[in-house]
Amino acid sequence: MKKEHSENRRSALKKIGVSMGLMAMSPIVLSQETTSNKKRKRLLKVAHITDIHMRPELDAPNRFKNCMKEIKAHDVDFFLNGGDTIYAADYGDITRDRVLEQWSIWNELKSEFKGYELHSCLGNHDMWWAAPDKTDPMYGKEYVVKNLGIPKRYYSFKKKDWYFLILDSNNKNAGSLDEEQRVWLEKELLEMPKGVHVLVMTHYPILGVSTIPYGGNHSDSKYISKLFYKHKDKNIHCISGHMHLLDQAVYNDVNYYCNGSMSGYWWGDGDADSAGKCWYHETPPGYSIIELFDDGSLKNTYYPHAY
Numbered sequence: 001m002k003k004e005h006s007e008n009r010r011s012a013l014k015k016i017g018v019s020m021g022l023m024a025m026s027p028i029v030l031s032q033e034t035t036s037n038k039k040r041k042r043l044l045k046v047a048h049i050t051d052i053h054m055r056p057e058l059d060a061p062n063r064f065k066n067c068m069k070e071i072k073a074h075d076v077d078f079f080l081n082g083g084d085t086i087y088a089a090d091y092g093d094i095t096r097d098r099v100l101e102q103w104s105i106w107n108e109l110k111s112e113f114k115g116y117e118l119h120s121c122l123g124n125h126d127m128w129w130a131a132p133d134k135t136d137p138m139y140g141k142e143y144v145v146k147n148l149g150i151p152k153r154y155y156s157f158k159k160k161d162w163y164f165l166i167l168d169s170n171n172k173n174a175g176s177l178d179e180e181q182r183v184w185l186e187k188e189l190l191e192m193p194k195g196v197h198v199l200v201m202t203h204y205p206i207l208g209v210s211t212i213p214y215g216g217n218h219s220d221s222k223y224i225s226k227l228f229y230k231h232k233d234k235n236i237h238c239i240s241g242h243m244h245l246l247d248q249a250v251y252n253d254v255n256y257y258c259n260g261s262m263s264g265y266w267w268g269d270g271d272a273d274s275a276g277k278c279w280y281h282e283t284p285p286g287y288s289i290i291e292l293f294d295d296g297s298l299k300n301t302y303y304p305h306a307y
């Protein structure tokens with residue numbers, strides 16, 4: 001197993017290094033390779049990018065474009081975007097112009113995803129709650145749903161033999177699921193055939209490790225983990241962002257990956273706690289490549305980027 005890992009690592013590094021003319025940092029494989037199934041077949045390869053925090057400052061749009069070039073060299077099938085797509089619209093002093101400016105950059109950058117599907121979820125910084133009133137077309141979640149080009153604030157889709165559940169964590173006692181979403185999620189899981197493979201994406205971690213020192217965990221993890229336990233016939237994996245930190249938790253056979261962030265220290269150089277330039281604490285900015293297999297196993301690899 002170890003050898004296979006290091007060889008994969010070397011060849012991936014070589015491929016990226018060659019394509020970008022750069023020496024990339026070693027990727028970090030988060031998955032516990034619990035499977036002994038040597039015959040498993042990879043069905044999908046997906047990029048999980050999160051906490052992009054797009055902003056006009058610090059040359060963020062061009063740095064993002066460089067990241068995209070690097071990610072596309074991995075030959076992924078499609079993209080998952082874990083929220084906090086724009087820098088911040090949620091603070092009380094954010095003006096309409098500032099919100100428009102951030103989304104217009106993002107809307108221009110969508111051309112970077114040409115030829116790929118992009119499935120996004122809502123992050124806590126994406127919503128403009130300071131709109132003059134609730135009837136304002138830019139107020140709250142609907143405007144974000146429109147800018148992200150997603151069907152609804154939560155939704156599902158299926159690719160090959162994998163089910164994808166995209167949730168909205170941004171509710172009371174954030175992160176949490178609201179009642180309407182709980183009813184929907186329970187029904188979705190009930191209607192899936194036995195033994196299927198499921199990847200759940202949220203913004204806030206449903207269960208995390210970095211959330212113990214720093215906060216930011218779903219406040220309803222007891223409810224969600226008990227719901228998952230009712231479906232222990234299924235292979236369930238969860239991915240999240242929000243923390244800008246990289247961690248992995250396993251509970252009741254469900255894997256929870258918190259996949260760092262694209263923006264690291266919000267594209268800034270960092271602070272006294274940053275272990276490297278642009279890092280947030282000990283996590284470098286980066287993106288994850290997730291390989292999904294036919295036996296319900298998954299390999300989650302975090303690639304630090306140097307932009």
Ligand SMILES: [Fe+2]
Nearest residue numbers: 051084242243
């Ligand atoms: Fe964030």
